[in-house]
Amino acid sequence: MPSDWAVELHGVTRRYGRGGSAVHALRGIDLTLPPGTFTAVMGPSGSGKSTFLQCAAGLDRPTAGRIVLGGTDITGLSENKLTALRRTRLGFVFQAFNLLPSLTVEQNVVLPMRLAGHRPDRRRAAEVLGQVGLADKGRRRPGQLSGGQQQRVAIARALVTHPDVVFADEPTGALDTTTAAEILALLRGAVDTQHATVVMVTHDPSAAAWADRVLFLADGTIIDHLDRAPADRIAARMRDLTARPTYTQTAA
Numbered sequence: 041m042p043s044d045w046a047v048e049l050h051g052v053t054r055r056y057g058r059g060g061s062a063v064h065a066l067r068g069i070d071l072t073l074p075p076g077t078f079t080a081v082m083g084p085s086g087s088g089k090s091t092f093l094q095c096a097a098g099l100d101r102p103t104a105g106r107i108v109l110g111g112t113d114i115t116g117l118s119e120n121k122l123t124a125l126r127r128t129r130l131g132f133v134f135q136a137f138n139l140l141p142s143l144t145v146e147q148n149v150v151l152p153m154r155l156a157g158h159r160p161d162r163r164r165a166a167e168v169l170g171q172v173g174l175a176d177k178g179r180r181r182p183g184q185l186s187g188g189q190q191q192r193v194a195i196a197r198a199l200v201t202h203p204d205v206v207f208a209d210e211p212t213g214a215l216d217t218t219t220a221a222e223i224l225a226l227l228r229g230a231v232d233t234q235h236a237t238v239v240m241v242t243h244d245p246s247a248a249a250w251a252d253r254v255l256f257l258a259d260g261t262i263i264d265h266l267d268r269a270p271a272d273r274i275a276a277r278m279r280d281l282t283a284r285p286t287y288t289q290t291a292a
């Protein structure tokens with residue numbers, strides 16, 4: 041039976057190291073995200089945001105627990121199967137854009153198809169480039185574009201395969217406020233009009249305010265969430281979290 045969820049985490053734990061010096065980066069995360077939703081993940085530095093994203097996106101393996109993406113349990117997949125799944129069924133947007141400078145914009149956009157061994161679909165590339173407002177930039181190189189335009193290319197590349205989930209790690213971290221809002225509006229639009237599913241890590245409350253739901257991580261646990269919250273409420277919740285005393289790990 042196909043799953044109703046785009047993302048499922050069941051008891052996901054990630055521990056670095058062993059014994060008394062072990063770091064419990066994720067302490068049993070249970071989470072289900074419906075398709076066509078935009079989720080932001082926030083939390084103080086060291087709360088487990090990066091580990092969460094890496095595990096949820098199949099870039100890192102949990103110590104325990106299960107992860108299901110678009111109905112596929114990725115927990116026991118071989119490295120090759122996992123790579124193939126990432127290329128065909130997941131999209132990624134990073135803070136640093138991560139475009140290949142020697143390829144044209146269009147070649148960057150169809151790269152996930154080529155890496156997956158499929159014929160690059162140029163019509164689909166034109167479609168997603170149009171969607172991000174770069175219909176006329178396909179033959180440029182990334183170096184000829186502004187930061188905001190480069191991130192638009194990265195979003196087009198992330199959407200080109202109609203992925204089950206788009207994972208975004210601080211996608212507006214390198215952009216000014218106005219350009220950041222344009223990028224967030226694009227992600228929001230992909231969710232609202234293409235039924236994309238977006239999971240975004242951010243430290244910026246005004247970025248998180250574009251999401252349907254904000255999850256708050258602290259000490260490797262989801263301790264709270266806010267739905268359709270404005271930036272000031274998200275910022276206030278973050279201030280509470282940062283002020284909250286954290287548990288220090290006792291040495292064995």
Ligand SMILES: Nc1ncnc2c1ncn2[C@@H]1O[C@H](COP(=O)(O)OP(=O)(O)O)[C@@H](O)[C@H]1O
Nearest residue numbers: 056063065083084085086087088089090091092
């Ligand atoms: N490769 C690693 N080896 C050991 N500890 C790590 C590693 N990566 C992260 N950690 C630790 O795991 C915890 C969570 O880290 P991280 O997921 O990067 O948090 P965040 O992204 O919220 O800052 C932190 O205590 C961090 O020091």
Ligand SMILES: [Mg+2]
Nearest residue numbers: 086089090091
């Ligand atoms: Mg991090």
